[in-house]
Amino acid sequence: MGYVWMNGRLLPEAEARVPFLTAGLQYGMGVFEGIRCYATADGPAVFRLRDHIDRLLDSARILGFPPLPWEAEALVRAVHDTIGANDLQSCYIRPLVYLAEGGMNLSIDSGRPHVGIAVWPWNDYHGQGSDTGIRLNVSSHTRHHPNVMPTRAKVCGNYVNSFLAKTESIRLGFDDAVMLDSAGYVAECTGENLFLVSKGRILTPPAAGILAGITRDSVIRLAEDAGLEVREEWFARDRLYDSDEIFLTGTAAEVVGVREVDFRPIGAGVPGPVTRRLRDEYARAVRGLHGRSAEWLDRVPQQAQAAYKQI
Numbered sequence: 001m002g003y004v005w006m007n008g009r010l011l012p013e014a015e016a017r018v019p020f021l022t023a024g025l026q027y028g029m030g031v032f033e034g035i036r037c038y039a040t041a042d043g044p045a046v047f048r049l050r051d052h053i054d055r056l057l058d059s060a061r062i063l064g065f066p067p068l069p070w071e072a073e074a075l076v077r078a079v080h081d082t083i084g085a086n087d088l089q090s091c092y093i094r095p096l097v098y099l100a101e102g103g104m105n106l107s108i109d110s111g112r113p114h115v116g117i118a119v120w121p122w123n124d125y126h127g128q129g130s131d132t133g134i135r136l137n138v139s140s141h142t143r144h145h146p147n148v149m150p151t152r153a154k155v156c157g158n159y160v161n162s163f164l165a166k167t168e169s170i171r172l173g174f175d176d177a178v179m180l181d182s183a184g185y186v187a188e189c190t191g192e193n194l195f196l197v198s199k200g201r202i203l204t205p206p207a208a209g210i211l212a213g214i215t216r217d218s219v220i221r222l223a224e225d226a227g228l229e230v231r232e233e234w235f236a237r238d239r240l241y242d243s244d245e246i247f248l249t250g251t252a253a254e255v256v257g258v259r260e261v262d263f264r265p266i267g268a269g270v271p272g273p274v275t276r277r278l279r280d281e282y283a284r285a286v287r288g289l290h291g292r293s294a295e296w297l298d299r300v301p302q303q304a305q306a307a308y309k310q311i
Helices: 023-027 049-063 072-085 156-171 214-225 273-286 302-307
Strands: 003-006 009-012 030-032 035-040 043-047 091-100 112-120 134-138 176-180 186-189 193-198 201-204 229-232 245-250 254-261 297-299
Touching: 003 072, 009 072, 023 091, 030 049, 030 156, 035 297, 043 072, 049 072, 049 091, 049 214, 072 091, 072 112, 156 176, 186 193, 193 214, 201 214, 214 229, 214 245, 214 254, 214 273, 245 273, 254 273
Parallel strands: 134 176, 134 254, 201 229
Antiparallel strands: 003 009, 003 112, 030 091, 035 043, 035 091, 043 297, 091 112, 176 186, 193 201, 193 245, 245 254
16 A cells, blocks of 8 residues: 655555545646656656646646645655655656635635645556657647636646547547647647657747646757757647657656657658657656756655655
């Protein structure tokens, strides 16, 4: 049995319960993060942990939650402790801030935010497609407009939009969906940011109106380190069809190539050289083998790994 950090305490997973009448469950009033811990030669290390925790707190502020009783550094330690309690070298990490103890009247101010952190072993998000490239379609579901939902925040309720789009895609035989914004321009995928490569340049939709991912930012930096040109630019769906390469980035997906969009092969129909290079650079960075690793990796202290062996 694993352990979950709930409001300052580590509990057996079976005891980490949320009451049925909770606004976070009933209305999707919560914010969360997806974070990865990787096994390295120096022990488990969390990729850009403080950036993720800062975004979690920013998302809570954007949604209008009152200040949490835990500062960023306390949540960083809680992540370390949860990994240690579960004795994991690599895992997926899910911090969640949700509205509880009220809020059933649709007012944030009538509830109280709670915080939980869970970890679990993680497999490849896109399975075999991570090597061969995945197949996408342009979804019939439009990405949230920023005046409808706070698109810069990682809000639980936002992901109903992603569920609808990805379920449609899978039922149609694709792996994931491209989502257009309300003006008809490419925004992102259901849980990943999108890049295309055309004539040696890398293009990605502007950060306005999308969830500008931390993996997205990392890959942009890795590309610039490699001397590759990256531009933020609006583009329509037809720009996807004649691109040389397309790849997606996200905490779960990491860097994954796209071989087809709407039954049209992309490039040679396999992940291209830019995609493969950035995928390899990213894989080295998260595992402590890159010049950026020291800046981006947060080592889980040995005391956190050892403190909970007797739980």
